[in-house]
Amino acid sequence: MPLAQPLPLHDLPALYRSVATRYREGTRTGRHFVPSKLKRDPATAVVLRQAAATPGGFGHVVDLGCGRGQLSLALLLAGLAERVSGYDLDMVRVQDAQRAARGLPAEYAAADLSRPELPEGDTLLLMDVLFLLPEPAQHALLAAMAAAARQRLLIRTLDPDAGWRSAVGLWNERLHRTLRGQPPFGLRAMQLPRMQAVLAGLGFDSTVTPCWEGTPFPNVLLVATRRG
Template sequence: MTDLAAVVADRYRDASRTARGFIRGKLRGDPVVPALLALGGAHSLGHVLDLGCGRGQLALALLLSGRADRVTGLDLDTGKIAAAQAAAGDLPARFDVADVAAAPIAPCDTLMLIDVLLQLAPPSQDALLARIAAAAPARILIRAFDPERGWRSSLGFAMERARRVLGGDLGLRGAVAPRPLREIAAPLEAAGYAVAVTPCWTGTPLPNVLLVAQR
């Protein structure tokens, strides 16, 4: 994992030292990274569409580890998308500026929605989940904030509110609005997906879980 984090971070040579340090730290310390790498196993996740990709480090890590054949990332932040595309170089990766709350869902094998739903108002969450289900990728991977995890949820709410006060991130919109997991899973199950939920918070105090929906 450490080597992969360094390899990915080194591709961001045009980014600031702070950004490179953030990328390296996220790939080394975020529990979603080993969780997603383990999902691929000996098989590729195919074409991965990463909605709300930020600087694209997670998508590139999947690509460089052989877990993805091709990646596409969408994010509202033009600076982060520029950094992602520059880091991608000649890899089979494309990053575009788009509002994931309204952008069309392109065909893909695996769709990732990591730490995004929490940032949207409930009606936008419902609309996005409906569009994802209608697009019918083979696999949907969602890391969500579980509002029903006791002290973890209380601390998570406090941290998210603090992030909004501090500002500086285009992904932060309005109030903190996590949905109960059953409300996230329901439209996917109605579309024929089997949904499994596992904790995805190792080493952190957060209430993050990973939903894996497969046909």
């Protein structure tokens, strides 16, 4: 698939509709969730623009904790990824992604991210997962991602030092965990300088971009690029 030119904002709604159309045969939740998530989550546009600004795009994208796969499929349909491999623990969401990916160079499967080795790819995505893990598991996952990424890592996480936004974000995550029947505590958002230092030790230089436009949350996107 040829790569698209960098995407101006007025083209994004058409792309989002194209992605959402692929979920019409999926679960009722997926049909409603995907178009809303694409439009309302500021990270969608930030990641797409990051890919559009990267020479050659993101190549083979490995989407860890992919959920229903709408972000990595958006990259693929925009011509900003050559191939997608997505993994998630929730098999219902994975099945939605599998249906949506029919006919595309994309595969989705159920997998546990705590395993020590991850599939290799040019770009590894990890969106809203890291802070859900215990701190030792976070370090192990970062090391596994660094070993598997040929070029870059994109990690969306919470900034614990963003003042009132951090308080709102942690409260929101605890609420959602409670509604899902999960323990509301145990969230461990790693401080961003600490995460960048860990990645630097693994051979990656990184930058952090806010991903909270239009929301009260402390979401940020960390982009780490392999040195050399």
